[in-house]
Amino acid sequence: MIKYNLTCKCGEKFESWFLNSAEFDSLYKKKIIKCIHCDSSVIKKSVMAPNVSSKSNKISKKTKVEKNIKKQLLDFRKYIEKNCKNVGDNFTQEARSIHYDKKTSKGIYGKATLEETAELIDEGIEVATIPWIEKSEN
């Protein structure tokens, strides 16, 4: 994507995004690019704003990555909810009982404090902490 600052014959400046300079040329020739102030297609391309353009690109990439991570975490959450037992606040206790009594092979999930999690890991109990993404978040 490339961003052009455009100046209209009316003197107003506005900016617009294009796929590339060829797209701009083609839209310009077809008079599709119009001034947002007076609707004239007599516009001039002025200096590009590469800084703004690259910055915006970075932001959109980051957002995309964040969305992917969120989706993965959400999938992970769904998987856990489907395959593991929710023990809520009893997580530490239940994790120990599974580890020491070996009663069940079914996984559990629930809440534990950082200290509790550290203790479990010290005891050789496999614990993973994952961010618990709310389903309502997009």
Ligand SMILES: [Zn+2]
């Ligand atoms: Zn204008």
